[in-house]
Amino acid sequence: MQPHDLQTIASKVQAVRGKQRTRLMCCGSTACLSSGAEAVRTALDQAVKAQGLAADVHVGTSGCLGLCGRGPLVRREADGEPALTYHDVDAEVAARIVATEAPSAPDVASPDVASPDLTSPDVASPDLTAHILPETHPFFARQHKVVLALNGTIDPEHLEDYIAHGGYAAFARVVTTMSPAEACDEVKRSGLRGRGGAGFPTGIKWRAVLDHPGERKFVIANGDEGDPGAYMDRTVMEDLPHQVIEGMLIAGYAVGAQQGYLYVRGEYPLAVKRLEKAIRAAGRQGLLGANIFGTDFSFKLDIRIGAGAFVCGEETALMASVEGSRGVPRMRPPYPAQSGLWGCPTLINNVETFANIAPLFAGGAEKFASVGTEKSKGTKIFALAGKLNQTGLIEVPMGITLREIVFTIGGGIPDGKAFKAAQTGGPSGGCIPAEHLDTPVDYESLRALGAIMGSGGLIVLDETSSMPDVARFFMEFCADESCGKCVPCRVGTVQMHGLLDKIMQQRATPADIEKLQRLGELVKRTSLCGLGQSAPNPVLSTLRYFRHEYDALVSEGQA
Amino acid sequence: MTSTLSGDPRLKSVDRAIKKNGARGDALLEVLNTAQESFGYLSQDLIRYVARELHVPLARVYGVATFYHLFTFKPKGDHTCIVCLGTACYVKGAGDIVAALEAEYEVKSGGTTADGRLSVTTARCLGSCGLAPMLVLDGAVLARNDANSTLERVAVVLDGTPAQEAD
Ligand SMILES: Cc1cc2nc3c(=O)[nH]c(=O)nc-3n(C[C@H](O)[C@H](O)[C@H](O)COP(=O)(O)O)c2cc1C
Ligand code: FES
Secondary structure, three states: OOHHHHHHHHHHHHHHHOOOOEEEEEEOOHHHHHOOHHHHHHHHHHHHHHOOOOOOEEEEEEOOOOOHHHOOOEEEEEOOEEEEEEOOOOHHHHHHHHHOOOOOOOOOOOOOOOOOOOOOOOOOOOOHHHHEEEOOOHHHHOOOOOOOOOEOOEOOOOHHHHHHOOOOHHHHHHHHHOOHHHHHHHHHHHOOEOOOOOOOEHHHHHHHHHHOOOOOOEEEEEEOOOOOOOOHHHHHHHHOHHHHHHHHHHHHHHHOOOEEEEEEOOOOHHHHHHHHHHHHHHHHOOOOEOOHHHOOOOEEEEEEEOOOOHHHHOHHHHHHHHOOOOOOOOOOOOOOOOOOHHHOOEEEEEHHHHHHHHHHHHHOHHHHHOOEOOOOEOEEEEEEEEOOOOOEEEEEEOOOEHHHHHHHHOOOOHHHOOEEEEEEOHHHOEEEEHHHOOOEOOHHHHHHOOOOOOOOEEEEEEOOOOHHHHHHHHHHHHHHHOOOOOHHHHHHHHHHHHHHHHHHOOOOOHHHHHHHHHHHHHHHHHOOOHHHHHOOHHHHHHHHHHHHHHHHHHHHHHO | OOOOOOOOOOHHHHHHHHHHOOOOHHHHHHHHHHHHHHHOOOOHHHHHHHHHHHOOOHHHHHHHHHHOOOOOOOOOOOEEEEEEOOHHHHHOOHHHHHHHHHHHHOOOOOEEOOOOOEEEEEEOOOOOHHHOOOEEEOOEEEOOOOHHHHHHHHHHHHHOOOOOOOO
């Protein structure tokens, strides 16, 4: 394939699509599938056929449309009209949606978004308007889609669809017109930082791998997604597999690697299936393999499937796992850039980081950097869950306040309850109480509050939630997931969990709380890897903001 | 060494995974994944077989297999109920669901009832947090459960009648 062949493929797809006035995209992601999306897709297909609309209406499967709590969702795109999303669709509603597409049917008026009502029960309404969410609805309006821009528009399983929307063009341009060093510089200038949690500047990491001497180099995408209440990376892998692959190709070229690995969490069979399909399709088109676009650049990509170990998300443990060993972390330095997979220089980035790369190069570093704050550029995907009216997957500009996420996008707390805290970063993160709701979401601000950006889990807790219980939940997780290599983590997490148990059972004394705090600081300072170093965070953070809840449990027990 | 496995048709996919990777030691994880997929669990014989075919010490195979949570060494019960214990499901009461199941069927999560009828396991986020708490009962993904609805659904499955959507 040559770069201009991409245009040929795109034109072919557009020639077919151009004739169809409307596109109805039924969400095919995990959440909507579990609320019945398959039946909806079948109903859409049947209705289009029965009503003789096949020439006008295209029915497809899309990636996650975001509002997972109100699925199944169907997105409607029509020439010259604003896009909209139907929520709580079932087979019967699907047939009525199709009926409105008949040339003779009257237009369906969009509802008034000034008073969006998503607190109504999720049942099929005789009025189709009650199922419509326009793009101006606050859930969508405050989002900013860079990584997920194509979600809802393209079919995740169609390479040609991705190409028709500009896919692989950025890679073609990089590999034919830029030097590896220039590519690294572009990433550096964009200000992109790692989306896996720690926020290390991506361009600097790439340059380090490029500069390190070595014949063999590797690129690894970290799709282990360990946070036990989040699914951003899963969505990116399932819905935009080609965007991840394109990012890895650009990275491979920029750092001088010939081989890439996608490390996917074992619990994600659909992601594995779609990535495998995407790799095969890209290989067939010559987008992977030897001498891509007729250049000297060759790149091979393989999938490695995890087997359920949180610590394998840590980069050195992950590499041990790719090598087929127990996923036990080791001391750094040496960093993977110096000595990684099989001792070779290795670039390891999170899958969302890779998914940022193609849009970054497509629009240029300056455009990418125009979104976000001074030190945190671009957007971040969050899995918004917990005690909220509107839950789901969102992509927001860095710097947005937590208040906007919770109350505008998330629609506030159900049942008239009060907001208590937002938890970010899962078992490595912390909580943010109501008095800090106006904090901008960026790496530094969240860290200053004792929370972290994390990989994108965002759980909202209301007044009925017990913070010590949440802390115990995460500590149980960490004790269970500690690999056992170093003592502070192996023993410390179990001891801390025991203390939290005692507190929850109202058997603790004030001295136990002091002990918990001291132990937390010790484990944080002395553990070998990030798991132990961050495991105390949920405890220390809830002690910082919700100490009174711990004290109350102690005094109630003693009374 | 003869084993109960020789000639077992389920070995085919395991052999394929071994062959695909040229019997390299770093294929261990993938081969174990495949083995568990086709047999449902890793028996002693199966672990020995993998060690021998990959030319890896048995101790290393055990070490790797026991490190990762997804590998199990005992057969599953006739029915399985997986309760999501991810954060979103937990804050919406998934802990109560597990407790109710453990009490009702006298089984620890991760285990199988003495009569081999029901296995209760937990998962960390099924990727549908908006529909928490989530449950997978005999492969069917069920949204928005609580302790009572779960006990009812499990009882229906164990009785042999098809599970109904309880609305
Ligand atoms: C215990 C632990 C778990 C981790 N889990 C993940 C994970 O699931 N996904 C991920 O991308 N990074 C994870 N990380 C961070 C990785 O070690 C690494 O920093 C990251 O993949 C680098 O990519 P980035 O620079 O693009 O963020 C984890 C770190 C620790 C200490
Ligand atoms: S936490 Fe249960 S589905 Fe995400």
